[in-house]
Amino acid sequence: MTLELPVRLDEHAGLPLHRQLYDQLRIAILEGRLAGGSRMPSTRALADQLGLSRNTVTSAYDQLLAEGYITARLGSGTYVCTAPPDDLFEAPRHITDFPSPPRNLPTTAMPPLSDWARRATEGKVDEMLPPGTATLPYDFRDGRPAIDHFPTDLWRRLLGRRLRSKNLAHFGYAPTNGVEALRQALTEYLRRARAVRCTPEQILIVNGSQQALDLLARVCLNPGDAVVLEEPGYLGARRAFTAQGARIVHATVDAAGLITDELDHMVAGASPKLLYVTPSHQFPTGAVLSLPRRLALLRWAREHSALVIEDDYDSEFRYAGRPVEALQGLDTSGTVVYIGTFSKVLFPSLRMGYLVLPPSLVEPVNTAKWLSDRYTATLEQQVLADFFNEGHFERHLRAMRQVYQTRHDAFVAAIDRELGDLVLPPMTGTGLHALVTLREPLPIETLVRRAAREGVGIYPAQPYYLNPPPETSLVMGYTGLNEQMIAEGMRRLGTVIRATMRETARTASAGG
Ligand SMILES: Cc1ncc(COP(=O)(O)O)c(C=O)c1O
Structure with a gap:
């Protein structure tokens, strides 16, 4: 007997052929196109019909048998099960359904959150992470160790x-x-x-x-x-x-x-x-x-x-x-x-x-x-x-101290050279970052956007305050960039800050 169903298998689909065959037979059973109780072709017949190896078909059948979609009756062949298992637990019927979460579920189906969960979700967790600028070449995100070392x-x-x-x-x-x-x-x-x-x-x-x-x-x-x-x-x-x-x-x-x-x-x-x-x-x-x-x-x-x-x-x-x-x-x-x-x-x-x-x-x-x-x-x-x-830990620490010392010194020199007149002298000398405060407050969103356009990632300090002050401050990490990148990033940042200051002054005088 042959299978009265279109089966389309694609060798380049990135899924093994037995898995594709299994998926299509399973969906045909769930959708009733292969009716409960009907007889399946033998593995040899189906392999011949589809031009597949017998192993491929046997593998697909074994999986369907193991999951209860088909049953084998001794001496008489293989049959589609009358009560396919997915009817019992409403598994997704199409492979393409699988990755997406169920839609339009009524929200009342959820029990109310605990007091802890309500408090924990006040404010987004990703507010802890600065906006994603991971692909920017001059990324001054804090807390980035020099992984290349x-x-x-x-x-x-x-x-x-x-x-x-x-x-x-x-x-x-x-x-x-x-x-x-x-x-x-x-x-x-x-x-x-x-x-x-x-x-x-x-x-x-x-x-x-x-x-x-x-x-x-x-x-x-x-x-x-x-x-x-x-x-x-x-x-x-x-x-x-x-x-x-x-x-x-x-x-x-x-x-x-x-x-x-x-x-x-x-x-x-x-x-x-x-x-x-x-x-x-x-x-x-x-x-x-x-x-x-x-x-x-x-x-x-x-x-x-x-x-x-x-x-x-x-x-x-x-x-x-x-x-x-x-x-x-x-x-x-x-x-x-x-x-x-x-x-x-x-x-x-x-x-x-x-x-x-x-x-x-x-x-x-x-x-x-x-x-x-x-x-x-x-x-x-x-x-x-x-x-x-x-002894590797202390050796690594000594090596990293040298790397970071060089980057720290390059950072301090670049601030001095490129932003000296624009920022207050930051507290440096320890750690992997510094807080850099502008002498004149500037619109932070504009600054972040403009800097990103120049390939520079900067991160406002404002989320770290419960009562943010009027100053514009940035938390700047320097250990994830080498000296050349620090120098060039800071040069670009200086240009961005000056342009934003000019624009802010123009807007203010036009408004006033
Ligand atoms: C003050 C402070 N504590 C701890 C950490 C490290 O957190 P964790 O050990 O969970 O990575 C950071 C990371 O940025 C930090 O800034």
Whole structure:
């Protein structure tokens, strides 16, 4: 017997022929063009009819049999099932339907969102990311490490070695707090390089600082609790705390970091549960918290029984003198949680960071981590432990310090040369970015659009303020561009700012 159906197979369609045949037969069954109970041609007959190998047809039939679209009756052949399985669960009938989400579903079909979800979705998550300008040649987006200098061959070798070992510890379930060798290596590094006081038991490996902030928010906060944040400050922290229902209290920042003298006035009698701070390189201003303020901050936190969250995201890179030591190392009363990340020292897509927890928080935060995702990917943790233990981490850090120092110096020189009369002197010297403030406010959307037309990516600082000031400021990263690109990008930016200033002045005088 033959199949009374048109079947069109295309060798160049990018799908194997047996898969195309399976799809077309399945759809014909679902649409009733192959009626329930009707007999299918034998695999040999259909292969002859369509000019296919018998294997191709057998493979398509096997799949249809396994999924219950056809049944085989011993000695009598293969038949279309009378109740095809998709009738039961309304799977998409056409291959082309598959990738698109169902349309016109009534919104009432959804249960209402939780209070957490409503708060979390107030404001878009992508507001945290500057507008997509990833393809611009002179992209001053912050937080971009020099990936071209990352030792990918070495990383591949270490990963390959771990993979080849077929050790169950890399492939099975693992402890929540992270791979012991990594926690041990981190403890030694943090003690030596950042003066952090810790033991491996206090360390929890997480998927980047963002997860650390989310876990702390969940463990420490109830809706309505007050949290002190720097203004301007890191959006990732603000969003994690407001999703938990926290009431945000601002702490203003100046050239010596968070102004501790104003804390009492700002909290106005409230008892804040948390205080989030970036003492080694304030985000985004670049200020370094002075020693007297560090001590005042710790005293204040102790007196208010507030937990201090120290986000130490990029202080490994300090271009004049040694990196400033961590606030956590000055604390003698277990008031500080220290957060670190590998997003800047290695690369962001690794999604790895860590918390150093005061002993009383170890168990609750580990439990929250277990509930969230059990633990961070073990294989990558093992590779990172090897990277540390074989001396590559510190070697990489030394190499990157040199690369970034050169880029930092090129950035400072280019600002001076191209924007010297247009901007206030930025705070530089640490990290991977600087806050650049124009002397004269300009319409930021126009500036961003014009710069993009010239191939330059710039990013307003405004989202980092709860109450944005009238000045126009940009958060400018310089580590993802080499010296020539920095120089040329800045030259173009200078031209764009001057043109926008002229146009703004013309419009103002025409209007006035
Ligand atoms: C203040 C601050 N903390 C932390 C991070 C890193 O976040 P994550 O470790 O989740 O990649 C960034 C990244 O830009 C940051 O600016």
